[in-house]
Amino acid sequence: MPITLTSQDYTQGISNEISCWGDSLTQGTGSTSIAGGLTYPQHLNNILYPRLIQNYGLGGQGMDAIASRQGAKPIYITLASNSLGGGSDRSITSMSSQFLSNSDTNAYYVSGIVNNVPCIITRTVVSTVETYVIRGAQNSSASIPANSIFYPDSAYNALPTIQIFWWGRNNVPTLTGLDTLIDNAISIMPSPRRFLVIGVLPALNEIIGTTNYIAITAMNATLAANYPNNYIVSTPPTTAEMSAIMYTPTTQDNIDIANGVFPTGMHNDNVHLNGYGYNIIANRVAKLINQYGW
Numbered sequence: 001m002p003i004t005l006t007s008q009d010y011t012q013g014i015s016n017e018i019s020c021w022g023d024s025l026t027q028g029t030g031s032t033s034i035a036g037g038l039t040y041p042q043h044l045n046n047i048l049y050p051r052l053i054q055n056y057g058l059g060g061q062g063m064d065a066i067a068s069r070q071g072a073k074p075i076y077i078t079l080a081s082n083s084l085g086g087g088s089d090r091s092i093t094s095m096s097s098q099f100l101s102n103s104d105t106n107a108y109y110v111s112g113i114v115n116n117v118p119c120i121i122t123r124t125v126v127s128t129v130e131t132y133v134i135r136g137a138q139n140s141s142a143s144i145p146a147n148s149i150f151y152p153d154s155a156y157n158a159l160p161t162i163q164i165f166w167w168g169r170n171n172v173p174t175l176t177g178l179d180t181l182i183d184n185a186i187s188i189m190p191s192p193r194r195f196l197v198i199g200v201l202p203a204l205n206e207i208i209g210t211t212n213y214i215a216i217t218a219m220n221a222t223l224a225a226n227y228p229n230n231y232i233v234s235t236p237p238t239t240a241e242m243s244a245i246m247y248t249p250t251t252q253d254n255i256d257i258a259n260g261v262f263p264t265g266m267h268n269d270n271v272h273l274n275g276y277g278y279n280i281i282a283n284r285v286a287k288l289i290n291q292y293g294w
Contacts, residue, residue, distance in 0.1 A: 026057025030268030035275025
């Protein structure tokens with residue numbers, strides 16, 4: 001069952017920080033020089049300035065990994081020797097979610113708490129082999145029991161902010177459980193729970209009638225039904241929306257729109273949008289935030 005929201009969750013009151021959680025669509029893959037080369041969080045920043053927009057997008061991540069970073073799904077870890085390594089990194093021998101795995105080989109790290117000890121987890125990749133290590137603050141060598149929960153600082157810091165969830169693209173067509181993860185993400189937020197859910201975006205070739213389009217539409221219908229006042233469509237831009245960003249659709253664009261997908265001219269590749277496409281998404285998000293006076 002979806003979380004029950006009350007009128008308090010829609011009370012006016014400006015939130016100075018917005019947290020955007022997602023995959024490469026949130027991170028901004030495809031935001032080339034077209035339309036300023038901006039991601040949707042960057043467009044949102046321009047619209048809602050001077051608010052602080054936190055971009056927690058990581059390319060290639062599925063919904064479980066994103067939910068783990070956001071705090072909706074606990075991260076259980078076990079360390080070598082069941083303890084922190086003092087002034088050295090300690091290997092993480094098992095974890096319930098490889099929550100920093102993504103589409104590149106750069107090093108990523110996140111600070112947090114495990115067994116009440118502040119620490120930093122680092123993810124590295126060498127020759128396609130992914131490794132996670134942990135180091136305690138102040139050279140801690142504290143004992144950490146097996147399967148202890150690691151809680152990211154970013155998840156904690158985002159709790160009182162407006163949270164925007166754009167998850168599931170990398171799970172298409174198997175989207176079962178996305179609605180439950182979104183429910184969990186909302187349930188940990190304190191009141192008033194100010195959040196928005198963006199529908200899963202169909203790829204350029206996932207047109208009306210395809211298996212993936214049907215799966216995406218079914219999940220989006222569930223999300224819209226669960227949170228009708230907090231849901232943002234991922235359907236193609238309207239004529240008014242395109243006019244608002246001074247975009248003139250081509251003949252191919254109009255064919256794409258009739259097929260139920262964002263047009264070619266708003267895509268950087270089959271999946272990712274460009275600056276025009278991300279601008280449309282940002283405008284939809286900003287419109288709802290302003291409507292509620294958040």
